Each structure stands twice: as C-alpha cells, then as structure tokens.
Amino acid sequence: xxxxxxxxxxxxxxxxxxxxxxxxxxxxxxxxxxxxxxxxxxxxxxxxxxxxxxxxxxxxxxxxxxx
Amino acid sequence: xxxxxxxxxxxxxxxxxxxxxxxxxxxxxxxxxxxxxxxxxxxxxxxxxxxxxxxxxxxxxxxxxxxxxxxxxxxxxxxxxxxxxxxxxxxxxxxxxxxxxxxxxxxxxxxxxxxxxxxxxxxxxxxxxxxxxxxxxxxxxxxxxxxxxxxxxxxxxxxxxxxxxxxxxxxxxxxxxxxxxxxxxxxxxxxxxxxxxxxxxxxxxxxxxxxxxxxxxxxxxxxxxxxxxxxxxxxxxxxxxxxxxxxxxxxxxxxxxx
Numbered sequence: 001x002x003x004x005x006x007x008x009x010x011x012x013x014x015x016x017x018x019x020x021x022x023x024x025x026x027x028x029x030x031x032x033x034x035x036x037x038x039x040x041x042x043x044x045x046x047x048x049x050x051x052x053x054x055x056x057x058x059x060x061x062x063x064x065x066x067x
Numbered sequence: 068x069x070x071x072x073x074x075x076x077x078x079x080x081x082x083x084x085x086x087x088x089x090x091x092x093x094x095x096x097x098x099x100x101x102x103x104x105x106x107x108x109x110x111x112x113x114x115x116x117x118x119x120x121x122x123x124x125x126x127x128x129x130x131x132x133x134x135x136x137x138x139x140x141x142x143x144x145x146x147x148x149x150x151x152x153x154x155x156x157x158x159x160x161x162x163x164x165x166x167x168x169x170x171x172x173x174x175x176x177x178x179x180x181x182x183x184x185x186x187x188x189x190x191x192x193x194x195x196x197x198x199x200x201x202x203x204x205x206x207x208x209x210x211x212x213x214x215x216x217x218x219x220x221x222x223x224x225x226x227x228x229x230x231x232x233x234x235x236x237x238x239x240x241x242x243x244x245x246x247x248x249x250x251x252x253x254x255x256x257x258x259x260x261x262x263x264x265x266x267x268x269x270x271x272x273x274x275x276x277x278x279x280x281x282x283x284x285x286x287x288x289x290x291x292x293x294x295x296x297x298x299x300x301x302x303x304x305x306x307x308x309x310x311x312x313x314x315x316x317x318x319x320x321x322x323x324x325x
Contacts, residue, residue: 012150012286015086020289023090023106045092050085050116051150 006057011049014059018047028063039066068296069136069144070205071321072129077209077247077280080117080149087114088325111325113295115146120316127307127315139303146323147208147278148293154200154259155291157274158184164291166199170263178272179215179241184287185272190263195225199260202276203294206254213245213282214261215273224269225262229254237269247280295323 003014021042028040043064051057073079091110095103122130137144147153156162160172171189178185190196204210212228218237225232226244229251235244250257259276263269273285301320308316 007284008150009284009286012152015088015150016287016289018088019292022108022111023092023104042090045090047088048085049088049150050083052083054082056082 001063002058002060004058005055006059007055008051008057011051011057011059014061015047015049018042018061025066028065037065040064041066068205069133069142070208071144071146071298072126072133073209073278074119074126075123077278078149079147079278081119083116083118084149085116086148086150087116088112089114113323113325114301115319115321115323117319117321118316119319121310122307122315122317124313124315127317130317130319131305131307134300134305137300139305140300143297143299145205146295146298146321147204148295149278151277151293152286152288153202153204153210153276153278153291153293154274155288157286157288158186158272160186160188160198160271164200166197166201168196168198170196170198172198176270176272185215185270187268187270188261188263189268190265193265195262195264197260197262198271199258200274201256201258202291203255203296204250204257204276204278206250206252206257208257208278209247209249209280210257211245211247211275211277211279211282212259213243213273213275213277213285214271215241215243215285217241217270218268220267222264222267222269224264224267225260227260227262228257241270241272243273243282245282295325297324298322299324 025039043062047061049059091107092104155164173187175183176185176187222237226246233246
C-alpha cells in the first residue's frame with residue numbers, strides 16, 4: 001500500500017498503528033472486495049513514512065496474510 | 068546525556084523528513100516446513116533521514132558539536148521525534164502516566180470533530196487541581212504544549228510547562244490554546260499540566276506536546292513514545308555545505324534503537 005498526500009494527522013495514525021502492532025497479527029479489510037482478512041501482518045517488519053511538506057506525507061507498507 | 072539540537076526556530080527538522088521503522092523477528096523453520104516467528108522486542112530500530120537548508124553558522128556549529136561529542140556513530144544521544152505527539156495516552160486520561168489528583172475525569176465527551184473522544188474534568192474541591200504528565204525532556208528543549216478546551220460556564224484555566232504558564236479563557240466554544248518555550252533550566256524532566264479552578268468543569272481534547280514552538284495538527288497517541296534516548300549518527304562523516312555567506316546545508320541520517 002502506497003499512501004500519498006497525507007496530512008500529519010493521517011500519517012501519524014498509520015505510524016501509531018505500526019507502533020501498536022509491531023509484528024503482531026491484525027484483521028485487514030481488503031479494499032477491493034471489502035472482506036475482512038484475519039491473521040495479517042506488516043510484511044518484512046518495516047514501515048516507511050515521510051513528510052515532504054505540510055500536506056505531503058507518504059507511507060508505504062506491505063500487508064501479508066499469514067496462514 | 069546529549070540532545071540532538073533544535074535549530075533556531077525551535078524545530079527538530081525541516082521538510083523533508085523520513086522515518087523508517089523496522090521490527091526484528093526470531094524465525095525458526097521446522098523440518099516440516101512450518102515457520103514459527105516471535106518478536107524480538109529489543110531489536111527494533113528507526114532510521115531517520117533529515118535534510119537541512121539555510122542553517123546559520125550557529126546551527127551548523129551545534130550539529131557539528133554533537134557529531135564531535137558523539138565521535139561519529141560511536142556514542143548515543145537523545146533524539147525527539149519531529150513527527151510525534153510526545154504525550155502518552157492523549158485520549159485516555161485515566162491511564163498511568165497522567166496524574167489527575169482528585170479531579171473527576173469522565174471520558175466519552177463530544178469533541179470538536181463530532182466524535183466522543185474528549186474528556187470532562189471536574190474539580191469538586193476547594194482549591195485548584197491539576198491534570199499533569201511528566202516527560203523526560205530536558206529543560207532546555209523548546210516545546211509546545213497545546214490542548215482544545217470548552218466549558219458550559221465561562222472560566223479560566225492555567226496551562227503550564229513547569230513554571231512557565233499561561234491563563235486560558237474557557238468558553239462554550241472549542242478553542243485551542245498552547246504554551247510554548249523551554250522549561251526549567253538544568254531540569255532533567257518537564258511536567259505539563261492543566262490546572263482547573265475550584266468548582267469548575269472543563270472539557271478537554273487533543274492534549275499534545277511537540278518539540279517545536281507552535282502546534283501542528285493534533286495526533287492521538289497510545290503509550291508514550293517519541294523520545295529516543297539511544298540514537299546514533301548512521302555514519303562517521305558529517306558533510307556541511309556552504310550554500311551562501313553564513314548559510315549551510317546538510318543531510319543527516321540517524322538510527323534510534325527502540
């Protein structure tokens with residue numbers, strides 16, 4: 001997922017989610033189907049975030065379903 | 068402990084700033100192919116990329132001084148997350164970390180966003196009472212402590228960082244107020260407080276402390292984070308480029324152990 005044009009509040013919400021989850025599993029709502037997918041993790045154990053300007057935040061992360 | 072310097076404006080960073088969080092797991096692959104993964108909570112880190120333009124000679128000297136003192140990537144220093152609200156549990160005032168004294172705190176109050184994430188704090192005592200939280204912030208660090216306030220009856224509350232304080236009027240309309248500046252000289256920690264007069268009830272939302280002189284958009288928090296006491300320069304070279312008479316630029320990479 002690549003999220004762009006985020007403000008500080010939105011970017012912080014993603015960062016806070018990452019800090020709270022760490023390597024734990026969570027339920028992710030598939031944006032295409034709307035289905036709830038259990039046992040997802042932040043893949044690769046990494047979360048990149050940046051702020052290029054006041055309303056120009058971006059973040060990228062990979063969400064992986066574990067079986 | 069050394070602190071990563073704030074530039075003249077009181078900010079930690081300039082745009083752009085990037086943050087890369089990494090978690091480490093211990094993975095065991097069984098003979099059957101089954102993989103067992105456990106978090107290694109002591110192995111996390113955050114990589115920072117900071118880019119500075121138009122630094123004054125003094126600002127460049129402060130960065131260079133920290134680099135010299137740290138001997139490049141050898142010794143740690145404290146770095147404050149420029150993107151973070153440093154307060155913990157900004158919407159859960161009953162959590163440890165907050166000191167409420169004998170104030171009555173009621174969550175689930177309407178907030179300026181139309182949700183119910185504000186809290187009502189009532190002082191039924193005969194004297195002033197404070198809601199406060201202490202952070203490991205040196206007195207020399209410039210911060211901005213901000214909060215949204217409203218009340219059914221007009222009153223005034225005191226917003227303070229240690230002995231620096233402002234008196235803020237509370238009306239029936241949500242208003243954001245802040246107190247900005249450094250704390251007590253030589254102090255190792257700072258206490259941020261909101262003092263309510265006797266017999267008054269005030270709704271509060273959006274409590275935030277940032278390492279900068281003015282408030283930015285409110286960021287809700289869970290457990291306190293953002294003060295990284297084990298941060299290192301990522302390399303043994305610091306390049307400062309003169310871009311104009313008396314002005315410099317530089318790119319810095321840091322690693323915080325979390």
